[in-house]
Every structure is written in C-alpha cells, then in structure tokens.
Amino acid sequence: MSEICVVMAKEEYEPWRHVFDAAALPVRYALLEDADTAMIDGVPHDARTLPANVVWMTVQGFRGPLRRTIKHLLENAPDLKWVHSIGAGYDMPILQDVLARGVRLTTSHSNAISISEFAMRSILGRFQQVEERRVARENKEYPRHDFREIYGTTWLIYGAGAIGSNISKRAQAFGVHTIGVRRNPTGTEPFDEMIKPEQVADHLGRADIVIMSLPGNAETANLVDAEFLARMKPGATFVNVARAGLMDEAAVLAALDSGHLDAAILDVHTIEEAWLYRKERMDDSPLWTHPKVDLTPHAAAHGSGRYVRTVDLFIDNLRRFVAGDPRLPDEV
Amino acid sequence: MSEICVVMAKEEYEPWRHVFDAAALPVRYALLEDADTAMIDGVPHDARTLPANVVWMTVQGFRGPLRRTIKHLLENAPDLKWVHSIGAGYDMPILQDVLARGVRLTTSHSNAISISEFAMRSILGRFQQVEERRVARENKEYPRHDFREIYGTTWLIYGAGAIGSNISKRAQAFGVHTIGVRRNPTGTEPFDEMIKPEQVADHLGRADIVIMSLPGNAETANLVDAEFLARMKPGATFVNVARAGLMDEAAVLAALDSGHLDAAILDVHTIEEAWLYRKERMDDSPLWTHPKVDLTPHAAAHGSGRYVRTVDLFIDNLRRFVAGDPRLPDEV
Numbered sequence: 094m095s096e097i098c099v100v101m102a103k104e105e106y107e108p109w110r111h112v113f114d115a116a117a118l119p120v121r122y123a124l125l126e127d128a129d130t131a132m133i134d135g136v137p138h139d140a141r142t143l144p145a146n147v148v149w150m151t152v153q154g155f156r157g158p159l160r161r162t163i164k165h166l167l168e169n170a171p172d173l174k175w176v177h178s179i180g181a182g183y184d185m186p187i188l189q190d191v192l193a194r195g196v197r198l199t200t201s202h203s204n205a206i207s208i209s210e211f212a213m214r215s216i217l218g219r220f221q222q223v224e225e226r227r228v229a230r231e232n233k234e235y236p237r238h239d240f241r242e243i244y245g246t247t248w249l250i251y252g253a254g255a256i257g258s259n260i261s262k263r264a265q266a267f268g269v270h271t272i273g274v275r276r277n278p279t280g281t282e283p284f285d286e287m288i289k290p291e292q293v294a295d296h297l298g299r300a301d302i303v304i305m306s307l308p309g310n311a312e313t314a315n316l317v318d319a320e321f322l323a324r325m326k327p328g329a330t331f332v333n334v335a336r337a338g339l340m341d342e343a344a345v346l347a348a349l350d351s352g353h354l355d356a357a358i359l360d361v362h363t364i365e366e367a368w369l370y371r372k373e374r375m376d377d378s379p380l381w382t383h384p385k386v387d388l389t390p391h392a393a394a395h396g397s398g399r400y401v402r403t404v405d406l407f408i409d410n411l412r413r414f415v416a417g418d419p420r421l422p423d424e425v
Numbered sequence: 426m427s428e429i430c431v432v433m434a435k436e437e438y439e440p441w442r443h444v445f446d447a448a449a450l451p452v453r454y455a456l457l458e459d460a461d462t463a464m465i466d467g468v469p470h471d472a473r474t475l476p477a478n479v480v481w482m483t484v485q486g487f488r489g490p491l492r493r494t495i496k497h498l499l500e501n502a503p504d505l506k507w508v509h510s511i512g513a514g515y516d517m518p519i520l521q522d523v524l525a526r527g528v529r530l531t532t533s534h535s536n537a538i539s540i541s542e543f544a545m546r547s548i549l550g551r552f553q554q555v556e557e558r559r560v561a562r563e564n565k566e567y568p569r570h571d572f573r574e575i576y577g578t579t580w581l582i583y584g585a586g587a588i589g590s591n592i593s594k595r596a597q598a599f600g601v602h603t604i605g606v607r608r609n610p611t612g613t614e615p616f617d618e619m620i621k622p623e624q625v626a627d628h629l630g631r632a633d634i635v636i637m638s639l640p641g642n643a644e645t646a647n648l649v650d651a652e653f654l655a656r657m658k659p660g661a662t663f664v665n666v667a668r669a670g671l672m673d674e675a676a677v678l679a680a681l682d683s684g685h686l687d688a689a690i691l692d693v694h695t696i697e698e699a700w701l702y703r704k705e706r707m708d709d710s711p712l713w714t715h716p717k718v719d720l721t722p723h724a725a726a727h728g729s730g731r732y733v734r735t736v737d738l739f740i741d742n743l744r745r746f747v748a749g750d751p752r753l754p755d756e757v
Contacts, residue, residue, distance in 0.1 A: 266598030
C-alpha cells in the first residue's frame, strides 16, 4: 500500500461513492465498518493498525461507536499527516491533540450557509413572535399585532469569518446595518463597518442584535460577561451560534430577567455541552422553559446542503494534498 | 376654509403630529375624533359634512367606528379630489367606488418591507421545522435533525411589484434563484429571470417555492386552481401573501392532502376574508389545524416600521398634490 491511505467512516463514504469515484484520486480509502474493521478495496483490515495518512473527521469521529477507534488512530497512527474536520471550530480536545502532534488540520466552512440561514430564521422568528402566533392559532383567534421589523436595525456580528460574513450578507439584504468584529480584517469582509475586538465595548450600545460567531478558546472564554451584557442596548437580542464557553450563561439569564435584554437565541449552552460531550442530561436547567430564550441543541449547522458542500470541499482539499500543496484552504 | 381640507382619523394623526408640523404644508387637517365629530384647528365640525378634498385612508377607514363616516365622505363629499390608501391593494369595494367616482387614488408600498420579512420568516420557519423544534424543547429532547436550506432553491414569485421585488432581493442574498412574473416588466426588476404570465405554466415545475404577490381582481380570481397546482413541482411550498381570491382554497388543500405539495403558507384565506369583511367566524375551517398549513390572519403587512414609512409617503404625496402634480407616485 504505497498510496496515501485515507480513513473515514464507511457510512459517510457510501452516499458519496460516485463523487469520490469521479474525483479518481490516487489514494486508497480505508472505510471503517465498525470499531474493529476497515475495508480497503473490499478487503477487511484491523481498524486500529491502519496506515492512516489522512483522516476525514466527520460527525462519526466525534460521536458514536467509531469514535474511540478514530481517536486511537489520531493519537497513534505513525504516518498521519492531515486531518480534515467537518466543523468550523477546532476547540475540541481531540483536534487540539492532533495539532499538538504536529499533524495538519483543516476545518470546514460548509456550515456557514446553514448557520446563517438558522440565525436569520431565529431572529426573524423572535421579532415576529411565532410563539404568540402559534397560540393564537390554537385558540382560533384573529390577532394582527404589529411585529418588529429587522429593517433599519443594527447588528454587531462578533466574528467576521465565513459564518459571520454569510449572516451579514443576508442581513444587509433586509436593510440591516452590520458591524463586523475581527482582529485582522482583510478589507473584503461584507459588512457596513469593521471594528477590532478592543473597540467592541464602545459599539455594543448601538446594536439591536449581537451575534457571536467566533471560535471558542481560552482567549475568548467568558467574553460575554455581566459587563459586556450591561453595555448592550436595552431591549437588544443576544445570539450565540458559536460556543457555549463564549458566554457566562448565568449572566445572560440575569440580563434577560432584569428586563435589560429582550431575548437570547442560544444554539449553544450548558445543556448541549453536557449532552454532547458527557452524555449528561440537564433537565433542571432554567433554559428549557425560559420564555425569553430560544433554545436549540447545537443544531444550526445541520442544513441539508452541508454534506454535499463538505464532500466537495474535502475532495478539493484532498486533491491539493495529493499534489503536495504546502498550505491547504482553511488550514489551522 | 380656502385651503385644501385633508381628512384623517385623529388617532392616526396624533403620533405623527411632529412630522405633519415639520412638513408645514398649506392644508387644514380635519381630524376625526369619533363617527360624528372632526376637529379643525381645535374647533369641532360635523364629520359627515366636512369639505373633504383629500382623505388619508388608514386602517380606520376600513374597520372600526369611523368606517361609516369615512365611507360617507368618500361617497358624498362634493370636492373630494384624492384618496391615499395605506394598503398595496385596491380591490376593496370602498376603493373601487372611489375610482368609479373619478377621484384619484394612490396606494402605498410601505408594506413591502414588512411583507417580505414576513414571507422570508415563514418560509425559513417551515424549512427549519420550528414546530418540531418547539415540541422537542417542550419534551426536553435533544434532536439535531437536518433542516432544509433555501440555498440553491428556485422561487417563482408571481407579481414583481414592490412586494415581490423586496422578497426577491432578500431571497437572492440567500443564494436563491428567483423567477419574477409580470405582465409589463420594466427591465429593472431585481430577479434572476423575468417571465410573462402566459409562460408561468411552463416554469411552475422548476420552483421549490411559489409565492403570490399580485393584485386580486376579476382577472386574477382563482388563478391558482387544480391545474396550476398540478403543474407545481412535487414537494413544493405554496405561499399566498396577497389575496385569498387568487386561489381555489379547496384545491390547495387537496394538493397538500394528496402529498403533492409539502406545505402552504397562507396569510390570506377564507377565514380572514370572512372575519375582516363580514365579521363572521369560520371555526370549522380545516385550515385551523392542518399540519401542512401555516396560517396567519392577513398579518404580513403589520411590520413595526410600516407606519413611519406610510406617513412619510403620504406627506411626500401630499406635497406633490398641493403643488399640482398631475400624476402622483403609485397612482392607480
């Protein structure tokens, strides 16, 4: 087996076999059938001793029965050169360990479209009082209450990468004024204004909506604390589609309960972290029933088109990797 | 009273007094306090014999205690020259009668922004299964089901005026391909493609979403019938934010029940018509509980910003009218 060995879950390969076939790359695909066995060209191999050079890190790598096997390969495969992750973030310990081993890591922005659609839906839904509408319909009532428009509002989007940019482009089409936050702006971000992180405190009071769309790491931990929230405009809405660790969740709840903030749209929070990373339930969390909280379980990235985009992206990256490209797109 | 007499509900004038004051137009405002009395410069007058030259036809003209008085003025005021209506449509009998009397009529597109936000929210909400998410949250479940993206879908928008154009601009920012339908295109419509009404039958099968945003009148009555629906793409979503009369409602329900269509987003329908025009309840309508129907009571135009836009538009028109402009913007 002199060719590059690319490891992935068989389940993730099968639906896209035609796409991999069409790419006709000079690699061997090692397809994990279960925790013990991988198929290479139809022949079973011991999964834990695969000569992995590349691992396509899909959702199977983070959860489910293949997780331990994939983790073992990431930690032990002697000739592992590159891991491509399906997510935009790389704060998870398993990916941090890969980086620490000197293995190349690329992330995937194929989620940006999904997350931006999700954010727009959530914000419009809050402003248009979908819950009140649902109850009115159930009671066969005919209310025609005014709803808040996003037209003419100002949004501060903290993180102006692919996700923040996709949100901004959509919001701008609604007549929203967008302020992007980025440490090192390229000058091509699709925002009405760009500011630096150190300027955020001075601009928070202008924003009707504040959206977190930046990586979660030690530097950004608890970025949204009581002081941050106090600087936000009264009646503003807070949106977190990035990482729970970016915010002091208790402080967010306090800002809602005091009446300072109107709503929080939380796709990431302590409940989902406890569940996704530790399979612990948090049935007593006040988030479940808080009327000012829109709660979803880290689901914003789950748009129907993300897989075909992610496969296209991986194959494009794989082609570059095979060709010896020294720096892949979105390489960390 | 040699100046132009402008009649409107006092309730509609008061919040915008500063705007009318700032405009400083050489007119007298006759402010209807109730069905019998109008105040002109603080002096009460008999509402039914006002020398009305202009009527600002707000929601009070269509509904509520002032309705009959306003109707009386529209039918009898001998020097009535111009009526400005807050809505985009002019199919209502009271406005048709005004036109028949030779009085000038202008309509208002200040609703277009509201309706486009409403349509985008409704479509994204359907695609993202908000009802399933709500139930999951109620049950403290952690589902991360895929949702349909609008990215890459095709929308046929029947009616490419202000409302259809505002929807198209927003949808395009999401990566939607838009097809506009208009009898006499100006060439400046913000759509990816423009077609004529007679071409619609050939293009219906391409659209994942079909949106009605055209006037309701004798010519467009029952435009959406069984044949129209049969030509739609299987699994498509039908959206009506215009007039109930545009569609054969029973045929729409049949197309949903057969499984041909995925969903119908109906802001206009027989229930709202019966209620708004005849104050009749239709509590037995299958629409109330149909799981494939999103039902709202002609509420799409009720965005928070529509009034300030409508006042600005009316004052702008009033300035032109005073100046003797022979053709006002959006004059029917």
